[in-house]
Amino acid sequence: MHRILFLIALFSQPIAWGDQQPICINGLLDDWETVDSAATDPIGDSIDGPDFVALAVADDDHNLFLKIEASSSFDLSENNNLRLYLDTDLNASTGKSIGGIGAELEWRPGERSGTFFYAGNETFLYHTDITFRGQPTVTSHGFEISISRLATPDGQNPLFGGSSVRLFVQDDANGDRIPNAGSAVTYTFDVGAAPPIEKRSVPRKQIDELRMITHNVLNDRPFSNQWQDQFFRQWISVRPDILHLQEIYSHSTQETEALIETCLGGTWFSAGHNDCKTISRYPITGSWSIDGNLAVLIDTTASIGTPMLCINAHFPCCSNDEGRQEEADAVMAFVREAYQPGGALNLGDDVPVLIAGDLNLVGLARQLETLITGDIADNGWFGPDFLPDPDGSSLHNTVSRLTEQRMGYTWRSDNSWFWPGHLDYMIFSDSNLQRTHDFLLDTREMSLDELEGNDLQEQDSSSSDHLLFCVDFRQVCRADLDNNGDVGFDDLITLLTFWGPCQSECFGDLNNDGTIGFADLVELISSWGSCFQN
The missing domain is CATH 3.60.10.10 (Endonuclease/exonuclease/phosphatase)
Known part of the structure; x- marks a missing residue:
């Protein structure tokens, strides 16, 4: 459970301490449910552009994470005048003097660039210089971003030199800011550790499952001697049953099928239109x-x-x-x-x-x-x-x-x-x-x-x-009514509980005929045991 305590200290600065969090930058924002907001902002104080409503902060061993929420949707990567300021040494006399802090980093997501201020020097930054990540890629009310805690933006000096950081976000066009003017969030990195990352295996977990990939292969590159081995190693390690490939412009469907046969062996079938080619076992x-x-x-x-x-x-x-x-x-x-x-x-x-x-x-x-x-x-x-x-x-x-x-x-x-x-x-x-x-x-x-x-x-x-x-x-295991991976007594009890014509809920109508009856019972019993063995 993520715990953030808020204190109103000198100059009314929000101060946040946090446990390390297993945040996944994927645009879903569901990892933030246990992370309290470090700052909130009233709706309606923005004339144009994003109207900020909440800002949350978290971290793990490698990254500083932020979640930015607004009252209406916008595009994080363009058509905005957002500025993220980080004071990473908590010294207002170093870096860029703005909003009561001395910012070592000014990041401009709408311009996809930033500036690192260090020892009187300014370094222009691209996303790679701070390992910036942000999602979703489409318009949204909320975004999650990460910045590497190990970044050396100018190639020599670390961005984060201490255990705390002060920060705020503002829109240079409309003046909205979170937290409001005269305030910044002070966030202290946690000294613990986030839960370990569960590795996702490349080999199949079940041999009889249907494995499918989509892969944009960038301008026919698998047919180039320069790149072919790299593609072949990936495809051989994954061993898909169906490949949906894009950006095959200069080679036919038949040539693509032959390429996959060379790589993976066996008999394949194919279809294509324009640059899209589907190759299937x-x-x-x-x-x-x-x-x-x-x-x-x-x-x-x-x-x-x-x-x-x-x-x-x-x-x-x-x-x-x-x-x-x-x-x-x-x-x-x-x-x-x-x-x-x-x-x-x-x-x-x-x-x-x-x-x-x-x-x-x-x-x-x-x-x-x-x-x-x-x-x-x-x-x-x-x-x-x-x-x-x-x-x-x-x-x-x-x-x-x-x-x-x-x-x-x-x-x-x-x-x-x-x-x-x-x-x-x-x-x-x-x-x-x-x-x-x-x-x-x-x-x-x-x-x-x-x-x-x-x-x-x-x-x-x-x-x-x-x-x-x-x-x-x-294949869907229809008789697994409690979705625990096997068909057993709990599923049987659920089916018998709803026996008869379907009312408001219809758990157990396995053949979708509107009634839970003998045919459904037979299907459940015939599916008894682990779904992965049926």
């Missing part, structure tokens, strides 16, 4: 183009008991929100028609759908909302909204992390103006498909033991600016 029974993206129906019956509809997408990048929204609308319209009776595919409710690929989701969060909820922006052209999971709910967005770090970026280019972000996605229907394991492979952030144990080399992930994103799936 399971037969591909149909393929369609969707506004530049690829849809495939794959016969995964041998693995998960049903076929599977997969969308391999590569949306426009950068500031093209309109183009991304149009393609997101088109993808969801295709999914809607695929499940309609008498439609082009006429898929049953037991057939999962998955949207994978480099979706380039930066800027407005509206496109992600469309892909998850089925809320189409241009209904006049792409038709009505719908709930895209066959059970009448939203799709599930897989938010993963690195194998040995609490970081959730999928794109990283250390020479870019932009800090690492979440651009690649695996979004799927969780009513008929169960995710069992996932990870992002960044070999530059793996220990020597893990690299050697998986026959990888440190720079393998630098073969592309996008990471290999891997997810394992299995």
